[in-house]
Amino acid sequence: MCLTQKTGEMEQILEVKNLSVLRVEKTESISILNDINFMVKKGEMFCLVGESGSGKTTLALSIIKLLPKSFKIASGEILINGKNILEINEQSMRNIRGKDISIIFQDPSAYLDPLFTIGSHLQESYHGKNENKKELISLALQEVGLDSEVQTVYPHQLSGGQQQRVMIAMALINKPSIIIADEPTTALDVLTTRQVIDLLNAIRLKHNPAIFFITHDLELAMKTGTRIGIMYRGHIVEIFKPGREKPSHPYANILLGTIEGKDTILELNFKKNTMDSKQMQQKCPFFDMCVEKEARCKKTIPFVWCDSETGIRCLKNGRNTQV
Amino acid sequence: MRRLLQRLKNHSRPAYFSLWFLLVFYFVSFFADILAPYHFDQQFRNKPYHPPTKIHFFDSGGNFHIRPFVYNTVIDDPVFKTYKQDYSKIYPLKFFVSGKERRIFFFFKTKRYLFGVDQPAGIFLFGTDNYGRDIFSRLLYGGRISLSISLIGVFISFSLGMITGGIAGYFGGIIDQILMRLVEILMVFPSFYLMLSLRAMFPLNLSSIQVYLLIVMILSLIGWAGLARIIRGMVLSIKEEDYVLAARSLGLPHWKILLFHIFPNTFSYSITAITISVPGYIIGEAALSLLGLGIQEPYPSWGNILSSTIGNLRVLGDAPWLLLAGIFIFVVLINFNLLGDALRNVLDPKNW
Numbered sequence: 001m002c003l004t005q006k007t008g009e010m011e012q013i014l015e016v017k018n019l020s021v022l023r024v025e026k027t028e029s030i031s032i033l034n035d036i037n038f039m040v041k042k043g044e045m046f047c048l049v050g051e052s053g054s055g056k057t058t059l060a061l062s063i064i065k066l067l068p069k070s071f072k073i074a075s076g077e078i079l080i081n082g083k084n085i086l087e088i089n090e091q092s093m094r095n096i097r098g099k100d101i102s103i104i105f106q107d108p109s110a111y112l113d114p115l116f117t118i119g120s121h122l123q124e125s126y127h128g129k130n131e132n133k134k135e136l137i138s139l140a141l142q143e144v145g146l147d148s149e150v151q152t153v154y155p156h157q158l159s160g161g162q163q164q165r166v167m168i169a170m171a172l173i174n175k176p177s178i179i180i181a182d183e184p185t186t187a188l189d190v191l192t193t194r195q196v197i198d199l200l201n202a203i204r205l206k207h208n209p210a211i212f213f214i215t216h217d218l219e220l221a222m223k224t225g226t227r228i229g230i231m232y233r234g235h236i237v238e239i240f241k242p243g244r245e246k247p248s249h250p251y252a253n254i255l256l257g258t259i260e261g262k263d264t265i266l267e268l269n270f271k272k273n274t275m276d277s278k279q280m281q282q283k284c285p286f287f288d289m290c291v292e293k294e295a296r297c298k299k300t301i302p303f304v305w306c307d308s309e310t311g312i313r314c315l316k317n318g319r320n321t322q323v
Numbered sequence: 324m325r326r327l328l329q330r331l332k333n334h335s336r337p338a339y340f341s342l343w344f345l346l347v348f349y350f351v352s353f354f355a356d357i358l359a360p361y362h363f364d365q366q367f368r369n370k371p372y373h374p375p376t377k378i379h380f381f382d383s384g385g386n387f388h389i390r391p392f393v394y395n396t397v398i399d400d401p402v403f404k405t406y407k408q409d410y411s412k413i414y415p416l417k418f419f420v421s422g423k424e425r426r427i428f429f430f431f432k433t434k435r436y437l438f439g440v441d442q443p444a445g446i447f448l449f450g451t452d453n454y455g456r457d458i459f460s461r462l463l464y465g466g467r468i469s470l471s472i473s474l475i476g477v478f479i480s481f482s483l484g485m486i487t488g489g490i491a492g493y494f495g496g497i498i499d500q501i502l503m504r505l506v507e508i509l510m511v512f513p514s515f516y517l518m519l520s521l522r523a524m525f526p527l528n529l530s531s532i533q534v535y536l537l538i539v540m541i542l543s544l545i546g547w548a549g550l551a552r553i554i555r556g557m558v559l560s561i562k563e564e565d566y567v568l569a570a571r572s573l574g575l576p577h578w579k580i581l582l583f584h585i586f587p588n589t590f591s592y593s594i595t596a597i598t599i600s601v602p603g604y605i606i607g608e609a610a611l612s613l614l615g616l617g618i619q620e621p622y623p624s625w626g627n628i629l630s631s632t633i634g635n636l637r638v639l640g641d642a643p644w645l646l647l648a649g650i651f652i653f654v655v656l657i658n659f660n661l662l663g664d665a666l667r668n669v670l671d672p673k674n675w
Contacts, residue, residue, distance in 0.1 A: 064572050097574035110565035114672060115587045124583070125573045154672040170573070 012079075013178045013210040014063065014101075015039040019076030021055075021062055021234075032058050032071065034234045034285075037303050037311070040178060043208040045201070047221035049255065050231030056214045057106075059231075060182045063212075064101055065093050081177060099127045102171030106183040108163035112155035118166050119151030125170040140169040144199060161192035165199065172203060178210040179203075185215065197224050219259045227309060230255065233285045236303060238312045249314045251286050284314070330669050338665030341658035348655060352466030356425045359460035360439045360446055364621035367445055367455035370396065372404040372642045375450045383410040390415045395444040404641065414444035450644035452631055456621075458644055462651060465623035470655070472539055472624075473604035477597055479543035481550065485586065485593065488554025493562055493581050503555065509548040518545055518607065522616045531622045538617055542607045546600060553596070557589045564588075591671050598663025602656035609652060625652050 021033035033055045040046045050056050061067045063078055065085055077084050080100055085093060102125075105111040112121060122137045130136065138148040144165040155163055164184055171179050181200065185193040201224065204211050215221055221228050222242045230238045230252045238249040247256060284290065284297045296315055305311040332339040351358055367373070378391045392415040394408040420439040424432050440446045449458040491502040509517075521541045529537065561567065562585060570580050609626030611617035613633060618624040620631075628648040632638045638645050 066568060066571055094574040094576060097572055099574060103569075103572045105565060105569060107565065111569040113566040113570070113584050113588070115590075116584075124570070124575065127574065156673050167569075 011042040012039045013042055013081060014212065015077075015079040016059075016063070017077040017079070019059075019062065019078060020074040021058055021067070022072045022074045023070055024072050025070070029072070032234050033062070035303060036076070036236055037305075038229055038236055038239060040210045040212050042177070042210055043204060044226040045204055045211045045213055045224060047213045047215060047225030047228045048231055048236075049215060049218045049221045049228055051216060053233075054231045055234045056216075056231055057182055060103065060180050060212070060214055063180060064097055064103055066097075095127075098125055098176070099174045100176055101178050101180060102174065102176040103180040103182060104164070104167045104171050104184045107187045108160060108167045108184075109155060109187075111167065112163060114155060117152055117154055118158070121155075121166065122151070122170055122173060126173050128174070136173060140173045141166075143172065143203070144169045160188055161195060164188060164192070164196050168196070168199060168203070172207070175207060176209055178212060180212045180214070182214045183216065184213075185217075185220070193220070200224075218255045222259070235285050235313060237286065237314065238310075240310050240312075245310070249286075249312055250290050250292050327669065331665060334669050335661075335665040338661050341661040341665075345655065345658050345662065348466065348658075349470055352463055352470055355460070355463035355467050357433055357435070358437050359457075359463045360436055360448075361457040361460040362423065362425060363456070363461050363464040363623045365456065365460075367451060367457075369398065370406070370445060370447075370451055370455040371453050373406060373445070373447050373451040373455065374642070375644060376445065376447045377408070378416065378446075379413075382413055388413070388415070392416060393440055393444050393446055414440040416440055416446065449647050450642065452628075452642075452645060458628070458647060461623040461628055462625070462648060465625045465628055465648065466651065468535065468618055468622070468624040469605050469608055469626065469652070472535070472542065472608050473601045475539050476543040476546065476604040477601055479539070480546035480600075481593065481597055483543070483547040484550030485554055485589075487547070488551040488556075489558050489581055489586060489589075491551070492555040492558025493577070493585060495559075499555070503552070506548045506551050509545075510552075514545045515610070518542070518611065519614075519616070521545075522611060527616075531619060534618060538608055538611060541611075542604050545607070546603065550593070550596060550600075554589055554593065557592060558585055561585050561588050591667050594670055595663045595667040598659050598666060601659045602652075605652055605655065625649075 016036050016038055019033055019036040020031065022029040023032050036059060038046070048056055048059070058067065058071065062071075062073060063080075063085075067073070073086060076086075078086055080096060083096075085096065088096075112118075116124070118141075119137065122140065123133065126133055126136065137151065141148055141150060146162065146165050146169065150158070150162070150166070155166070158166065164187075167184070179200075184200075185196050188196060197220070200211055200213070203209070213221070213225065218228075225242055227239060227241050228247075229236050230240075230247065230249065232251050238247050238252045240247045240252070247253060283299060284293070284301045287293055287297050290297065294315070301313055301315060303311055303313040328339075328342075331342065373396065376393050376396075378393055379388075380391055381387055382392075392413040394410055395412065395414060396406040396408050399405045399407040416438060417440060418438050419435045421434045422436060422439065424434050425436075426432055438446070445451075445457070447457050447459065449462065451457055452461070487502050487506065491499040518541055521544070522537070525537055558581075567580060567584055570584050575583075605625065608617055608624060609629060612624050612626030613630040615630065618627055620627065625648040629646070629652075632645045
């Protein structure tokens with residue numbers, strides 16, 4: 001049973017509809033994100049998995065409307081708490097950033113100003129004008145497992161894991177409804193990764209924000225996510241629930257094969273994918289590399305919702321009965 | 324502040340010494356009214372080109388005096404300006420002597436100076452110039468003008484440079500184009516001739532305070548263009564840094580990002596540039612005064628003390644103490660450069 005786009009549920013914090021982003025260059029514009037559709041609900045951890053260059057970070061930056069100047073949102077809607085942020089001006093966007101959406105970045109040492117103490121970082125991120133600001137800051141630090149004394153030190157005096165905790169505390173301090181975590185564990189070792197993930201999960205259970213977790217580590221996503229979106233070359237090719245069902249898109253299967261130790265990856269003809277962005281819009285983005293491709297894959301393939309939470313962009317799949 | 328000093332001390336002893344040295348210099352010229360034995364325009368007409376006064380502890384009879392003293396001097400050879408000491412009477416060095424009332428910065432009046440001797444003897448630590456004015460006193464008073472011009476000038480030109488460069492770099496686009504073309508027009512002119520022509524726009528018979536302000540303005544108007552360009556370049560690269568993106572993702576307005584995240588990160592350069600450009604102002608003032616366009620006599624500045632020696636070759640042989648102003652300029656410049664170099668490292672938290 002598949003349904004086309006299901007919308008309008010109250011608990012949806014973030015909803016992205018038909019989002020397309022272009023990178024405008026002098027002579028041509030290159031499609032970076034193509035017809036992205038997904039939503040993140042309150043209290044869930046939505047993991048977005050994809051290889052480098054698939055557009056994960058671009059998606060994260062479009063959600064907070066901080067794309068670099070060369071990027072242009074061509075079409076679509078981004079709804080945060082039901083408000084389309086693509087239609088509001090910069091001033092009101094500033095009130096949303098940090099307050100309703102917080103973002104945690106990949107490399108904390110680069111994202112903390114080297115001249116600012118931890119305390120001033122936290123003060124800066126706090127939006128309200130509360131008298132008990134200091135208490136709130138120590139509380140936020142406590143929550144991420146850091147000492148209150150850490151406020152007086154500078155970022156470079158902390159380890160990577162501690163810096164990431166500071167970033168989380170900064171994201172947390174305004175009690176946002178959604179936290180975007182853009183590969184927060186990529187720069188960290190295995191144990192610290194575990195701690196950061198546990199921390200994010202603990203926060204999710206305690207304060208119930210939605211977490212939009214971007215990673216290239218499918219294994220990590222399978223363990224921690226409540227839902228997983230697989231991204232490939234600017235398309236979300238599948239959204240599934242780990243544990244409940246296996247992904248069925250050929251690309252998702254390959255990814256899954258790598259963590260299950262299968263050799264599928266070697267059987268694939270991994271020649272250079274030569275499609276340009278125009279061709280990509282005309283046929284399945286995975287067409288060149290797909291082992292199960294057919295003639296009918298040579299046309300635009302829409303993203304189809306199977307139920308309210310999962311969906312796929314592939315014709316071969318049994319669930320995709322619509323086309 | 325104390326931690327900063329400690330860091331400076333640990334990082335570089337010479338720079339730490341330079342800092343104290345400069346502070347002493349500023350302090351001394353600030354309180355020139357008390358510290359100088361003579362007013363800057365007080366003349367000893369019978370003692371031109373007087374060499375530095377000898378200070379004695381033993382009189383001609385070989386008796387020791389606990390209080391140092393000087394002898395009066397009389398001119399020996401009026402052509403070559405040589406002096407001989409008159410051993411008949413000793414003039415002991417007196418501290419906190421009273422004399423003509425001087426005003427310290429228009430507010431406080433003082434009648435007492437740190438030291439002096441009774442007339443007709445004179446205490447000329449660094450000798451006298453052609454009018455018989457005490458060079459030591461003039462150097463202290465001149466330091467007040469030369470050193471404060473550099474500070475005020477640096478302040479004005481750096482505000483201009485930081486604001487222009489910061490706005491141009493941060494907002495980019497058409498604003499950047501307009502501001503940078505303006506800066507380039509200013510930079511096209513050779514700075515020295517620009518300085519001269521700016522000065523030529525104003526009449527020569529201005530009062531000393533007007534000339535002072537005019538020179539400050541001229542010097543800072545010339546200095547800011549190069550800085551603005553460099554700051555713009557730095558801002559261009561800093562605004563692409565990840566922490567700026569992070570600050571924007573926190574919802575900070577542009578002015579806060581510019582003021583708190585971008586400018587402080589240019590300080591590693593601009594603090595050094597400030598300390599290194601201070602000498603430029605001292606030299607610029609000296610150059611204007613040297614050409615007679617700067618601070619006018621009888622008001623002293625290090626530049627016009629030096630300029631009084633121009634075209635007067637016998638000074639080199641017979642009254643070399645007149646060149647002391649040059650040594651003062653040189654010493655201050657060296658110390659500013661030392662300090663600036665060290666400050667750059669000390670102000671970067673990564674070096675702590």
